[in-house]
Amino acid sequence: MKIGLIGAGAIGQYLLKHAEGHSDLNITSVFVRNYDKYQHLEDQFDVEVFTDFKAFLNAETDIIVEAANVETSKILLPEMIKVKDVMLISIGALADEALLKAVSKAGSKTLHLPSGAIGGLDLVQNAKALGNLESVTLTTRKPAASLVSQPITNETIVFEGKAKDAIDKFPKNMNVSIILSLAGLGIDRTKVVLIADPEASKNTHTINVSGGFGDAEFTISNQPLPENPKTSALAALSVFAALERMATNIKIG
Ligand SMILES: NC(=O)C1=CN([C@@H]2O[C@H](COP(=O)(O)OP(=O)(O)OC[C@H]3O[C@@H](n4cnc5c(N)ncnc54)[C@H](OP(=O)(O)O)[C@@H]3O)[C@@H](O)[C@H]2O)C=CC1
Numbered sequence: 001m002k003i004g005l006i007g008a009g010a011i012g013q014y015l016l017k018h019a020e021g022h023s024d025l026n027i028t029s030v031f032v033r034n035y036d037k038y039q040h041l042e043d044q045f046d047v048e049v050f051t052d053f054k055a056f057l058n059a060e061t062d063i064i065v066e067a068a069n070v071e072t073s074k075i076l077l078p079e080m081i082k083v084k085d086v087m088l089i090s091i092g093a094l095a096d097e098a099l100l101k102a103v104s105k106a107g108s109k110t111l112h113l114p115s116g117a118i119g120g121l122d123l124v125q126n127a128k129a130l131g132n133l134e135s136v137t138l139t140t141r142k143p144a145a146s147l148v149s150q151p152i153t154n155e156t157i158v159f160e161g162k163a164k165d166a167i168d169k170f171p172k173n174m175n176v177s178i179i180l181s182l183a184g185l186g187i188d189r190t191k192v193v194l195i196a197d198p199e200a201s202k203n204t205h206t207i208n209v210s211g212g213f214g215d216a217e218f219t220i221s222n223q224p225l226p227e228n229p230k231t232s233a234l235a236a237l238s239v240f241a242a243l244e245r246m247a248t249n250i251k252i253g
């Protein structure tokens, strides 16, 4: 599979490193906004670095993997999905309901949404069937420096409310709230609590769901990626694993 990658930060570089020598996953092109900053990737990996988006789209690839940010995804997704399958990790872009509607109607191309830094989305989707899901809450606890600019001494709730507003205020930390919303009750009915914790070293997400099916609670304690501690290693793994699963004919979940 030939892959075009957008962004070469913590997740992008993780993918580049781990796809090197992989039998099926071949990252051949990388789109960035600053050639000089990322030119070194052409020496390090067997890739072409693009800053011209049209040329990047026209390069021979089977899928585009986005690993940039929410704003960039909102701008580029409508054009990409017309011509290529896309895997999006800045899922917060889909809190824009007009964009979600537009891509839902986009024709023959597939938009892949990996589960990112959380899990349990199979259960949430199953529970939603036949109206069996009534309540979904995400409680996220991150090291304070990922959420607040000034040092704090006590743990502090920095946000409490709907997923829709969580991603607006914390676009680099709350993509998980939007994939959870898409799997479950939507951006208005998915509740979020976000805690800045000066003692935390991991990114911890607790998901509570309940309804006619029963109830469930999952906690995922994630190691952050050293290159960007706001981002959990599991998010990068989820892209990698979702790409690997595309080649298999046995689908789990
Ligand atoms: N769904 C989920 O569970 C999770 C999602 N995420 C999201 O994944 C995305 C990537 O995360 P991460 O790798 O940690 O982020 P980084 O900030 O480490 O890297 C972002 C990369 O995107 C590049 N970029 C920014 N703007 C553009 C643009 N307009 N065109 C092309 N490239 C651009 C940056 O380049 P430059 O150096 O020029 O800035 C950089 O290379 C983020 O949106 C993050 O919030 C993260 C964790 C979990």
Ligand SMILES: O=C([O-])CC(=O)C(=O)O
Binding pocket: 116, 117, 171, 172, 173, 174, 175, 176, 177, 203, 222, 230, 231, 232, 233, 235
């Ligand atoms: O990586 C994480 O733990 C979650 C995150 O940043 C996001 O959802 O945007």
